[in-house]
Amino acid sequence: MELPNGLRVIFHQDLSTPLATVNILVGVGARDENPDHTGFAHLFEHLMFGGTPLIPEYDAFAQSIGAENNAFTSNDFTNYYITVPSQNLESALYLEADRMREIELSERSLDVQRKVVIEEFKQRYLNQPYGDAWLELRPLAYFNHPYRWATIGKEIEHIEKSKLSDVKHFFETFYVPQNSILSISGNFQMDQVKTWIDRYFSFQKPGQQNPKAYAQDHPNRSGKRKDLEQEVPQNAFYWAFPIVGRNHPDYYATDLISDVLGRGKSSRLKENWLKNNPLFSQINAYVTGDEDPGLMVIQGNLLPETTWEEAEKAIWSDLHLLCNELISDYNLEKIKNQYQTSQAFSNIDSSSIALNLAYFEWLGDAKRIHQEDEKYMNVSPTEIQRLAKEIFNASSLSSIYYHPKS
Amino acid sequence: MKAPEIQPLISIPHQVAKSQIFSNGCGLHWLEGGSQEVAKIEWIWEHQPIEGIAAWEKDLVQKMQFEGSESYSRKQISELLDFYGIYSQFEGWMNYSSLVWHGLTRNLPSLVDVLFDVQLKPTFPETEWKTFQQAEIQSFHLSCERVNNLARRLFNQHLFSNHPYGLTISENGIREMDTQRLHHIHSKLFKKPFHVFVSGKNIGELVEMIGEKMEGLFLEKNDNKDILPISYQKELLFQEKMGAQQNCIRIGRLAVGRNHEDFHGFQVLNTIIGGYFGSRLMKNLREDKGLTYGIGSMSYPFFEQSMFFINAEVKATEAQLALDEIQKELMTLQKELISEDELNLVISTMQGQMIQGCDGIFAHMDRNKNIILNQLSSDYYQSFFEKLNEIRPDEIQELSQKYLNWDDLLRVNIGLRN
Numbered sequence: 001m002e003l004p005n006g007l008r009v010i011f012h013q014d015l016s017t018p019l020a021t022v023n024i025l026v027g028v029g030a031r032d033e034n035p036d037h038t039g040f041a042h043l044f045e046h047l048m049f050g051g052t053p054l055i056p057e058y059d060a061f062a063q064s065i066g067a068e069n070n071a072f073t074s075n076d077f078t079n080y081y082i083t084v085p086s087q088n089l090e091s092a093l094y095l096e097a098d099r100m101r102e103i104e105l106s107e108r109s110l111d112v113q114r115k116v117v118i119e120e121f122k123q124r125y126l127n128q129p130y131g132d133a134w135l136e137l138r139p140l141a142y143f144n145h146p147y148r149w150a151t152i153g154k155e156i157e158h159i160e161k162s163k164l165s166d167v168k169h170f171f172e173t174f175y176v177p178q179n180s181i182l183s184i185s186g187n188f189q190m191d192q193v194k195t196w197i198d199r200y201f202s203f204q205k206p207g208q209q210n211p212k213a214y215a216q217d218h219p220n221r222s223g224k225r226k227d228l229e230q231e232v233p234q235n236a237f238y239w240a241f242p243i244v245g246r247n248h249p250d251y252y253a254t255d256l257i258s259d260v261l262g263r264g265k266s267s268r269l270k271e272n273w274l275k276n277n278p279l280f281s282q283i284n285a286y287v288t289g290d291e292d293p294g295l296m297v298i299q300g301n302l303l304p305e306t307t308w309e310e311a312e313k314a315i316w317s318d319l320h321l322l323c324n325e326l327i328s329d330y331n332l333e334k335i336k337n338q339y340q341t342s343q344a345f346s347n348i349d350s351s352s353i354a355l356n357l358a359y360f361e362w363l364g365d366a367k368r369i370h371q372e373d374e375k376y377m378n379v380s381p382t383e384i385q386r387l388a389k390e391i392f393n394a395s396s397l398s399s400i401y402y403h404p405k406s
Numbered sequence: 407m408k409a410p411e412i413q414p415l416i417s418i419p420h421q422v423a424k425s426q427i428f429s430n431g432c433g434l435h436w437l438e439g440g441s442q443e444v445a446k447i448e449w450i451w452e453h454q455p456i457e458g459i460a461a462w463e464k465d466l467v468q469k470m471q472f473e474g475s476e477s478y479s480r481k482q483i484s485e486l487l488d489f490y491g492i493y494s495q496f497e498g499w500m501n502y503s504s505l506v507w508h509g510l511t512r513n514l515p516s517l518v519d520v521l522f523d524v525q526l527k528p529t530f531p532e533t534e535w536k537t538f539q540q541a542e543i544q545s546f547h548l549s550c551e552r553v554n555n556l557a558r559r560l561f562n563q564h565l566f567s568n569h570p571y572g573l574t575i576s577e578n579g580i581r582e583m584d585t586q587r588l589h590h591i592h593s594k595l596f597k598k599p600f601h602v603f604v605s606g607k608n609i610g611e612l613v614e615m616i617g618e619k620m621e622g623l624f625l626e627k628n629d630n631k632d633i634l635p636i637s638y639q640k641e642l643l644f645q646e647k648m649g650a651q652q653n654c655i656r657i658g659r660l661a662v663g664r665n666h667e668d669f670h671g672f673q674v675l676n677t678i679i680g681g682y683f684g685s686r687l688m689k690n691l692r693e694d695k696g697l698t699y700g701i702g703s704m705s706y707p708f709f710e711q712s713m714f715f716i717n718a719e720v721k722a723t724e725a726q727l728a729l730d731e732i733q734k735e736l737m738t739l740q741k742e743l744i745s746e747d748e749l750n751l752v753i754s755t756m757q758g759q760m761i762q763g764c765d766g767i768f769a770h771m772d773r774n775k776n777i778i779l780n781q782l783s784s785d786y787y788q789s790f791f792e793k794l795n796e797i798r799p800d801e802i803q804e805l806s807q808k809y810l811n812w813d814d815l816l817r818v819n820i821g822l823r824n
Contacts, residue, residue: 014441016439018761018765065758068759085413087415088413091413098407112694112696113696117699119698122652127719264488266485274541278540334485337491338491340510341444341510348444
C-alpha cells in the first residue's frame with residue numbers, strides 16, 4: 001500500500017515466529033554524493049542513531065523493547081532495520097517513524113561520528129593487506145558514474161571536512177516518505193499494524209523520490225591498470241569487467257557466469273587453479289549487482305612460485321573457454337541448483353525477508369521476489385556464451401596488481 | 407506524540423527436539439519445521455584437551471577430510487556437493503568441532519553416503535595435502551598482517567600457557583604437519599562418538615537414513631574426562647607492528663563455568679561491560695571519544711570454566727588512552743553501584759537477545775543443541791530468562807570486585823608503541 005505522503009509499505013505475515021521486523025529502505029546511497037564530499041551517505045547513517053528531540057537516546061529506547069537493530073549503506077541505498085519481540089512492534093514503529101521525521105543534529109555528535117567512521121575506514125580498508133582494493137579499483141573501472149568511489153568515501157579527508165549544514169540538507173532532501181520504503185515482516189495482526197502505521201508514519205515532509213539520474217559510462221570503455229607496491233604478503237590481482245545493471249534482462253546469465261567461474265570448490269577457476277594445477281592460494285569471481293551497470297570481479301592471490309604471465313594465461317584460458325564453447329547442461333544445472341539453495345536460505349528469518357521485500361520494491365516491484373527464480377532457471381547455454389563474449393574483452397578490463405614491497 | 411506502552415518480555419518459546427541415543431555413544435536429534443523446503447545437518451564432536459594436539463591442527467584435519475575418502479576422490483566430493491547445491495561450513499572452538507551442511511531438503515538424501523565417508527574414512531592423499539599445505543601457509547602469512555589475529559594468538563598463548571589450548575598456529579607448524587599426523591589426529595578426535603542435529607522441513611526420510619548409518623558404526627569411546635588444570639598469566643604484553651593504523655587490544659581472564667553460582671551474574675556483568683551497543687565500553691570509547699569503530703566483550707563457557715575478554719581495534723596513536731579508559735570503566739564498576747535504570751535496560755536487552763534467538767527452526771535447534779551438549783535442563787533458557795529479573799546492583803558490584811581487578815587480567819596490545 002502507499003500512504004498519502006508517498007511512503008510505500010509492504011507486509012509479510014508469519015505467525016510462527018515470536019518476532020517482527022520493521023525495515024526502512026531510503027533511496028539514497030554513495031552514488032548520490034558530491035564527488036568532493038564522498039562517504040557522506042554512510043556517515044549520515046551513523047548520525048541516524050544519534051537521537052531526536054522526542055527520543056534523545058535511540059539505542060536506550062531500542063534496548064528497552066528488546067530490539068536488535070542495525071543499518072548499512074550501499075552505493076545505491078541505505079537500509080535500516082529493527083527486529084523486536086512481536087509484542088513490542090508498535091514501539092518499534094514509533095521509534096523508527098520518529099527518526100525519519102526529525103533528528104537532533106549537533107556539532108558534537110557529528111564530531112564523534114566522524115572519528116568513529118575514520119576508525120571504521122582504517123579497520124576495514126587500510127589496516128589489512130589488500131583492504132584498499134576497492135578504493136583503488138573503482139576509479140579505474142568507472143570514469144563518469146559515481147560508483148567510482150566506495151561507500152566509505154574516497155579518502156579520510158572527505159569525512160573530516162563534512163559540515164553540519166550539509167548533513168541537514170541531506171536529511172531534508174533524501175529522508176522523505178516519497179523516497180522511502182517501509183516493510184514489515186513477522187508476527188502481527190494486519191488491521192492493527194495498519195492502524196499503527198497510519199498513526200506514526202503519516203507525517204508530511206516536502207520532497208520527492210530520488211530521480212536516480214547519474215552520468216553513465218560507455219559499456220565498451222577501455223579499462224585501466226594500476227600497479228601497487230605495498231606491505232602485502234603475496235602478489236595479488238583484482239580484475240573488473242563492465243557488466244549490466246541489476247534490472248537488465250541479461251543480469252541473470254551474467255550472475256551465473258560468475259558462479260560457473262568461482263562459486264563452490266568445483267567451479268572452473270577453483271578446480272583448475274587451486275587444485276588441479278595450483279597457481280593461486282585463493283581465487284574468486286563475483287558480480288557487484290548494483291542497480292546501474294556494474295562489474296564482474298575476478299580476484300586472486302598468487303602462490304610464491306607463480307609468475308604473473310602464468311597467472312594471467314590461466315585465467316584467460318577459462319574466460320576464453322566460456323566464449324568459445326557452450327557450457328554443458330550438467331554444469332548449468334549445477335549452478336542453478338546452487339542458486340536455488342542460497343535463494344531458499346536467504347528467505348528464512350524475518351529480517352532478511354523484510355529487507356528482500358523492500359529491496360525488490362525499490363528495484364521496481366516487491367512481487368519480483370517470487371519471479372527471480374524463474375528468470376535464473378530460464379538462462380540457457382547460448383545466453384551464457386553470448387554474454388561471456390560481450391563481457392570478457394581484454395580492452396575493457398580494469399585491473400590492479402599488488403606487489404609486495406621488497 | 408505519546409509513546410506506546412512497552413510490553414514486558416515474559417517468556418521465550420521453546421520447541422523440543424526429538425532424540426535417539428545409540429549404543430555406540432552417538433546421538434541423533436531432529437526438529438521438524440520451517441516454511442522453506444530446506445534442511446540443516448550439523449555434526450558435532452566434543453573434544454577433551456589432548457596433550458600436544460592444537461586446535462588449529464584439528465581444524466586442518468577437518469578441512470582435509472574433503473580432500474578424499476575411501477569411496478570418493480576429492481574431485482567427486484566437490485562435484486557432488488556443488489551439484490546438489492550443498493553448502494558446508496566449519497565451526498568450532500578448542501573443545502568442539504562442528505560441520506554444518508545446508509541444502510534443499512530434497513537434495514540432501516543423495517549426499518548422506520558421501521557425508522559419512524568424508525567424516526569417518528578420509529584418506530588424506532599425499533598430493534592433495536601438498537597443495538593444501540602450500541595454500542595454508544599463504545593464508546597464514548596473510549593472517550599475520552592483521553592485528554586482530556596477532557592479538558588473539560598472543561592472548562591465547564598466555565591465557566592457556568602450559569595447556570594444549572595455548573598452542574597457536576605457526577608457519578613451522580604447518581610445514582611440519584604431514585599426512586601421518588593428520589591420520590593420527592583424525593583417529594584421536596573424530597573416530598569418536600558424535601552428535602548429529604537435523605532440522606528443517608520434511609526431514610523424515612533424511613533422519614531415518616542418517617539414523618541407520620549411525621547405528622551401525624563402531625567407534626572408540628571417548629577417553630575419560632581428563633581436564634588439565636588451567637591457570638593463566640596475569641600480565642601486560644605488548645607486541646609491535648610497524649605501520650599499524652590501529653592497535654588491537656585484548657584484555658581478559660579465565661572465569662567461572664556454567665555450573666558456578668556466579669555464572670549468571672557474570673553474564674549480566676559482561677553485557678554491561680561490552681555485550682551490547684549501549685555498553686559502558688561502547689559508550690565511552692566509541693560514542694564519547696570516537697577511538698574505535700567497535701569494542702565488545704564476551705564470555706565463553708567451556709567445561710567448568712569460561713573465557714572472558716574485551717576486544718577492540720583502536721586508533722593506533724591513542725592506544726594508551728584506550729587502555730586507560732578501559733581500566734577506568736572496570737574500576738567504576740567496582741566502586742559505584744549500577745543504577746536501576748541501566749540494569750533494567752541491560753536485562754531487557756539480554757531478554758530481547760534471547761527471544762531474537764528463537765527465529766526459525768534452525769535457531770530453535772541451536773537452543774536444543776546447547777541444552778543437549780551441556781546437559782542442561784530443558785527449561786534452562788526460561789529459567790535463565792527469569793533469573794535475570796532477580797539480579798541486584800550490589801551483586802554486580804561484588805562480581806566486579808571479585809573478577810575485574812586490573813592486575814588479575816591478561817592484557818595484550820598489538821600495534822604502534824605509544
